[in-house]
Amino acid sequence: MDLFESFVTFKRLLPELVGISYSTQEKLPMTMTLGYITPHYVETQLEHSKVTCYLSKKTTLRDEVIIRNLSFSMRNFFSQITEDLKELTVPVRKWQAVELAAQLSSHLRIDRLLKSIQEGLCDLLDAEAASILLYNEKKGVLEFMVTVGKVSGKIERIPVPMESIAGTIFQEEKTMIFNDLSKAKHFKGVDKASGFITRNILGSPIWRESEKIGVIEVLNKKDGGFTESDAEVLDLFAKLIGFKLANVKNYENASRRLKSVILSIATAIDKRDQYTHQHSNNVTNYALNIGQKLDLTEEKLEELEISSLLHDVGKIGIEDAILLKAGKLTNEEFRKIQEHPKIGAEIMKKVHFITQSIIAGILQHHEKLDGSGYPQNLKNGEIDLFGRIIAVADVFDALTTSRPYKDPWPVEKALELLEKDADAKFDKRCVEALKEYLNEKRAVS
Template identity: 40%
Template sequence: MTIFEKIRIIYPKIIGIKINNKIIGIQSKNFEKLTINNKNLILFIENNTSLSDFEKKSLKVMLKNSDLNDIRNIKIDISKFFNIIKILNKQYKLENLLKKIEESLCNLLGSEGSSILLYNKEKKVLNFFITSGGASGKIETIDVPIDNSVAGYIFKNEKTFVANNTEELPFHFKKTDKKSGFTTKNIIGTPIIFHDEIIGVLESVNKENGFTEEDKNIIEVFSKIISNKLLNSRLYKEISDTTKSIILSFATAIDLRDNYTHLHSQNVTGYGVAIAKEMGHSDDFIESIEIAGLVHDIGKIGIPDEILNKKGKLTSQEFEIIKSHTIMGADILSEVEFINDKILCGPLEHHEKLDGSGYPYGKKEEELSEIGKILAIADIYDALTTKRSYKEPWPVEKAINLLRENQETKYYKKAIDALERYLQKKSA
């Protein structure tokens, strides 16, 4: 009888997990994962293309230090283990990701709470950055001293530390417990190192029966994962800022071709972002609409100057050429790797109208994206309130009234409401 067959006697409602046609583990009906041995789960990690090399290495270290002797314990350990893989695979904002990592640490260690403390160079103290468990949300304002706390001891000595009876410690900082109403019985902590510099401490507290040497290995791996995520977040921000700078330069260069609209792309972006914020959209959405706003008229690069800067009325043929900038812009941007379909809707749809009377495709409300509908309002409002070759700038009230007259037939009412709220706050 194979190991898998023996396990199936204990857990009848299971199926095999296969990699390269070999059963390496089993899956129960409630989707908790079990493994037959470390070697096969390491194979699973190595074959998981969604994990980075660093994350694979970290997870293998965790696995190496896990107790996988008892099949019933395996059920718990591997369920937690796969949960960590899921978290590392998902895209979270940094603070949310660190919170998830902390919760996973508590889950894996069997501890009551965890904290990330970062060093405050100005005050020369440690401050709570992310907390989970019973003290969460109550201790962020506390200044933890370097010379009279466990976190400070770890920070100064640059090494992992375990105390399974905090009452015996001469440097246990009791103010944290007093403010949170949370009693720290035992504690484990390790430095967080970023670019060869200790920037903080990762702690976990209150494990039944105390922390072990194996727990040291686990928390050290989590500290490295946190450092890696901090680095990736910083690099992403640097890349993102550089990318936006390049896009802004390119958009400005295109706007300068039109004597009357040299700030148009920036204006539309500003209004679009303001509307999205007023409507309560997510940070990811706001970032997408920011890029979409900057590049919404990028297709004008293909419009001849004599048409783009014509002072008189355009002929029907010339207007058709002008209208082509929407499709042309989307075509150009579709070749750019970081421009996704959501962003492409900005250049493509900012001249569409809810009743289908817009261009280039005459799409109706249900076919239009949120970004397209918002940028349409931002684009029209800026066009109305800035000077053009054929008109003087309209007053704000007149522009809003025009949008209101056509709300829900041509223009997106929620976006108009949000724009008006923003303008009122701005003028207050």
């Protein structure tokens, strides 16, 4: 066992582990560190040495117990490497594989995670392509995970039979190199469908503890064939990433279920008014594209999605006679309508997963930078970024769709109005981001 393997052993129980450091207290103190150093760590004092485990999140009592127990149970190993430490050389690419796995811990969405794994592995192993196949227990097949579309993040699953190279790697349960594919009897099918010509393949099973969950394949070494050293790097990476893939998959399943409930609520709100049908969906699409242009993190984009879908949830509390009135609203009726952001925020505040930002988006989506908005007449910096983003998305959708009192405006005219009011009423960055997205969309279609 070497320090890498000890890292892997710890990581199996602690997916948030991003670094491990070992130091001796002999005459010459020596330290060996892998991965990232973060402010969150647990130190375990052994007889002649100290093991420090770094985590990507605040440590909990459970983490401390696991780390201390593991460190003690591995104390023989740690004392043995005291002697070997001087000669211990770290292959740079193994270090990079650990680093790559650690970097991926911030991903919440599987499409982004897959993309980063593919790009990272191609760089690390000097290959043309990389793919992830996850095992579908119900169907008994491996499935290629292919990302569809830039924004949608949809994952398409292409089944691959067990009589394939990936299937062989999965069944043999070991990292395998196929440098001469003409000799590989199981090589068929997938190339024709993708149009990609595969010259050689290096693949490794992905593990989550003792459960095989899939296969990582790296295709076409740019220079010659894959080597044993490449295989060691991929093998290590596959051991580190299993937990993360499984966690993200579970998170996505839970998140999908939650979003389908939220979507049903949003649809129910929209259905009350035939003119605003689809409104919440449209606003969410615009808001997310603005958020992406503003480089929001994945976590923030998830929150923005929920906030946008629910931005008008407070309309539940507005009576039909006012909400659906075709004619001009009286001042009193307009005052009542203006209560919907507050009602929405009140309702959602009680739900425990709803964050402050989500509430701010719901409460502040009718505020204007000059203080002329409602319900709190907030100004400039008082308005949360979510409030500003949803305000732009909301007004743009309202302008470009039919209402009882107006025909839909052309995109250019709506953008002109938003640009004219940018800085006075709307956040200029949000308007610019929306414009950029619409231009890109037009260029594609």
